[in-house]
Every structure is written in structure tokens, then in C-alpha cells.
Amino acid sequence: MTGLRELQRQRVREAISSAAIRLFLARGFDEVPVTEIAAAAQVSKPTLFKYFPTKEDLVLHRIADHRGEPARVVLGREPGVPPVEALRRHFLDGLARHDPVTGLNDHPEVMGFHRMVFGTPSLAARVSTYVEQDERALAEALTGPYDELTATLLAAQVLAAQRVLARRNWQALADGVPPAELEPEAVRAAEVAFALLRVS
Template sequence: MTGLRQLQRERVREAISAAAVALFLERGFDEVPVTEIAAAAGVSKPTLFKYFPAKEDLVLHRIADHQGEAARVVRERAAGEAPLEALRRHFLDGLARHDPVTGLNDHPAVMAFHRMVFETPSLAARVFQYMSRDERALADALRDTMDDVTADLVAAQVLAAQRVLARRNWLLLAEGRPLREVEPEAVRAAERAFALLSVPAS
């Protein structure tokens, strides 16, 4: 029964998020009240807030499965593989898969979703909160291979680089350039970013 209840909760959570995102993309994040989202999803307002404590979480639920990803990549890397090399490989793999989190995905719904996140101040601010948690988790994972200060600095730089790369990829696609043209540029930019991160401290 526990498994069935959990499955039901996930279905309700997904239905609420889907209803919210559809309304946000249609009218704009700031133009849709939470009461309307709850009605569209067939739940009460208190129920909605049980699943999503803040309105911004209705949107960022879509990227929640990437929470802690960088830390997991470091902890689960192959024996003998350097942390930065594992992170570089993972990001390049994401580009090859056109993972939306890399910004290199030209599906109209993905493009519209990114535009909403990047251009809505409260959502952009919430993304930084997510990134702060990811940064702390990555720094903790890096402490096995470097001192505390270096781990903190590397974690901050890696996540900042990935954010810049993803936004750049989305902007190039938003300009109307075809994905097949943007992809090699995205790969070169990622290679350069991780090469810069790998420069030894003097």
C-alpha cells in the first residue's frame, strides 16, 4: 500500500505541475494565480501547497531530478577518473543527448520553458537557490580529493560555467539558429570552459 500511495502522490504532483506550466506558458508566470492552478488540477489550494511550498516550485519541479547531479557524478565516477574530467564527460554526454538542462534542445516546449525561467525574475532567483544547494553538495563531494577552499572554489566555478553554457546554448537557438549548427559550437564552448577550470593554480 505504501508503494501505491507514493505512486498516487507522484501522479497528483505531476498533474499539478503540468497544469501550472501549461497556464504559465500560455499567459505568463506572474499572470496566473495559484487558485486557478489548483482548480485546473482538480485540487484545493491547501493541497497544492502541500506538494509545492512556493509558486516557483511548480515550475522548477521539472528540473528537480537534476538536484545534486554534479555531486553524484563525482561520487560515482570511475576509479582513477579525476572529478573535473567526470564532470566534463557528463556535460558533454548531456549535450550529445540534447538534455534540456544543457540548453541544447530546440523543442518548442523546452524553448518556451527556458524563456520563462530565464526571463522571470522570481524563477531566476529560485534557480540560484537550487544552485546554491547543488554547489554545497558538489563541494562536499570534492573534499575527498582536495582541500576545503579549493573544493568550494571549484564547485562554484563548475556550476557557474554550466549555467553560462546552458544559457548561451538557449540564446543561440532562440535567435533562430538550427540545432545542427549550434551543437558543435556548444561542444567547443564546453571543452574550453572545462579546460579553463582545469588550469593548475600557480
């Protein structure tokens, strides 16, 4: 059970992040100083840095739940389900839910978030670091079913495929394709990608 103090910490953290994202989306990541974010969230600058050690953390904590997700999917799969099949099902489920991580979500804040992350070098570099960490974790999770080389190669290929699929979906939405029209093509593309990833 979450205690009162922890709930208060979560509220403060969310208030800071929401203020930051709102300002960043309105004016650009590099144009908003941390002091302005702290003032908008009604906290001191030292308090802000206690919750978010870097300016990038103010943005990227929004995707923290997805860090290590591919490895968790493989490790938590049902008995008898091959790893790539578990990852395929998970990605297709994300498409059905319009999970932003799949790129199939046209909410204005989600679209703006994607543009900001991939258009800001420091944020894009941090995301690349996360991808590398996810790749290592997935390779480790795959070393049970596969030998080390196969696991390492497959992990890199899976994450590259998911990244290409998500960026392809996001770009189509940015070009004005409605989500309902895009979804069947996004599913078809995912099926093609995961078919290419299957190993014996």
C-alpha cells in the same frame, strides 16, 4: 516497488504541475492565480499546497532531479577518473542527449520554460539558491581529492562554466540556430571550458 497510493500521489502531482506549466507558458507566471491552477487540475487549493508549498515549486520541481547532480557525478565517478574529467564527460553526454539542462534543446515547451524561469525574478532567485546549494555540495565532494580552498574555488568555477555554456546554447537556439548546426560548436565550447578548469 511503488505502491498504488504512491502512484496515485505521483499522478496527482504531475497533473497539478502540468496544468500550472501550461497556464504559465500561455499567460505568464505572475498572471496566473493558484486558484485557477487548482481548478484546471481539478483539485482543491489546500490539496495543491500539500503537493507544492509555494507557487514557484509548481515550476521548479521540473528541474529537481538535477539538484546536487555535479556532486553525485564526482562521488560516483569511476576509479582513476579525475573529478573535472568526470564532470566534462557528464556535460558532453548531456549535450549528446540534448538534455534541457545543457541548453541544447529546442522543444517549444523547453524554450518557453527557460524564458519563464529566467524572466521571472522570483523563479530566477530560487534557481540562484539552488546553484548555491549545488556549489556547496560539489565543494564538499571535491574536498577528498583537493584541499578546502581549491575545492571551494573549483566548485564555483565549474558551476559558473556550465551555467555560461547552457545560457549560450539556449540563446543561440532562441536566435534561430538549428540544434544540429549548434551542437558541434556547443561541444567545442564545452571542451574549451573544461580545459580551463583542469587542475593538477
